[in-house]
Amino acid sequence: MSDSEPVYFSLDVESSGLTPGTGRLLTVGIAAISHDYQIIGTYYGRINRTSQLLDVGWWEDRKRTSMPTDPTRYISDTHVWWSQQSAEAQGEAYGFAEDHRERKLPSTIAAEVVEFAQSFGKEWKDRILVADPVAFDSMWLVSLFDDANARSRRMLEDTFFEPPFHYHSLDIHSMRLGCGLTFDDGAFNLHEGRTLLKHHALDDAISQALEFIAVSTHIESVASRRQRAKDDFAKFLDGAPMTDGGAS
Numbered sequence: 001m002s003d004s005e006p007v008y009f010s011l012d013v014e015s016s017g018l019t020p021g022t023g024r025l026l027t028v029g030i031a032a033i034s035h036d037y038q039i040i041g042t043y044y045g046r047i048n049r050t051s052q053l054l055d056v057g058w059w060e061d062r063k064r065t066s067m068p069t070d071p072t073r074y075i076s077d078t079h080v081w082w083s084q085q086s087a088e089a090q091g092e093a094y095g096f097a098e099d100h101r102e103r104k105l106p107s108t109i110a111a112e113v114v115e116f117a118q119s120f121g122k123e124w125k126d127r128i129l130v131a132d133p134v135a136f137d138s139m140w141l142v143s144l145f146d147d148a149n150a151r152s153r154r155m156l157e158d159t160f161f162e163p164p165f166h167y168h169s170l171d172i173h174s175m176r177l178g179c180g181l182t183f184d185d186g187a188f189n190l191h192e193g194r195t196l197l198k199h200h201a202l203d204d205a206i207s208q209a210l211e212f213i214a215v216s217t218h219i220e221s222v223a224s225r226r227q228r229a230k231d232d233f234a235k236f237l238d239g240a241p242m243t244d245g246g247a248s
Contacts, residue, residue, distance in 0.1 A: 005035035006126045009117060009165060010209035012201045013140040014093045016049075017078050020143035024049050026093040028109060028144065029201030031209040032120060033130075037216055039209055043116040044202035046092070047144075048103035066090055089199040110148035110161040113141075117164035129165040130212050132172035141165075172208055175215045183211065 010031040017023015025047055032041040066087040071080045082090060095101060104112075117127050131137035141163055148161040176183070188210040189196045196203035 004126065006128050007035070007040075007120045007122050008033040008128050008130050008170070008209075008212065010205045010212055011129055011131045011134075011137045011141060012204035012208060013137050014089075014199060014201045015078075015140055016082070016094075017076060020140065020146075022076070023078060025106070025140050025144055025147075027201040028113065028141075029203070029205035030113070030116065031202070031205045032116075033209050033212065037213040039206065039213075041116070041120070042202060042206065043113065045109040045112055046095075046101055046103040047106055047109055049094075050103075066096065067094075085199050086197070088197055092197075092200050105148075105151070106144055107148035107151050107159075107161065110145050113144075114161065114164045124164065125166050127165045129169040130172055130208070131169070132208050132211070134169045134171040138169060170212075172212050172215065175219070176211070179215060179218055181215060181218060183214070187211075188214075 010033060012029045013025055014027045015023045015025050026049060027047065028043070028045045030043040031039050032043075034040045067079070067083040067090050068074075069083055071083070074080050074083065082093070090096070091099065092101070095103060120127075129138060129141075145161045145163050152159045152161070188207040189198070191203075191206050191210065196207050198204070
């Protein structure tokens with residue numbers, strides 16, 4: 001693999017609100033994709049939000065194993081949405097009674113994301129972020145690094161965190177629409193023989209990665225057929241025999 005070949009990073013996050021001003025980032029999942037469209041690595045991190053969620057009435061009851069189903073318990077539409085998701089997805093994002101899953105500081109997660117991205121030996125310009133939609137997930141990634149840097153300043157630490165991905169990014173939803181492609185809901189809900197859990201950041205990142213691979217290989221196939229047609233037309237103009245292109 002040459003130095004100029006990119007690595008794509010499918011990013012998915014789970015949060016308690018639609019923006020950093022209305023909620024908190026809870027989990028981060030990333031699936032790395034090689035230039036020849038293979039998933040070559042994954043990262044998953046849960047953020048410890050205990051002190052910041054104590055003002056959420058339903059969350060204070062640490063005996064819970066899932067969120068209340070009564071929508072009147074919530075002041076946030078996002079919390080109502082979360083209450084409608086599976087208990088497994090809720091537990092991964094928030095943590096409930098006897099939750100022993102490791103949850104880390106934003107600064108620790110930020111450092112781990114940088115280490116993961118840099119582990120593929122690529123320069124910054126060759127680390128491309130992809131998501132669906134990329135505007136949402138990249139916004140939360142920036143907020144993660146802002147949180148980490150704010151804590152570093154408060155602690156008077158000489159540490160600066162910077163997102164490790166190029167500012168050019170790819171939106172999977174836009175790619176799919178541009179190609180006129182549609183996929184059945186749940187078309188990418190399996191990976192390596194196991195069912196992916198919806199709204200689990202890593203599983204969603206893997207599902208997105210599989211969709212990105214499908215769209216990208218479709219684009220390359222169309223481009224290849226188009227180039228073959230152009231080459232055949234050039235040969236026709238030159239009077240040379242055309243290639244047997246087969247079925248298109």
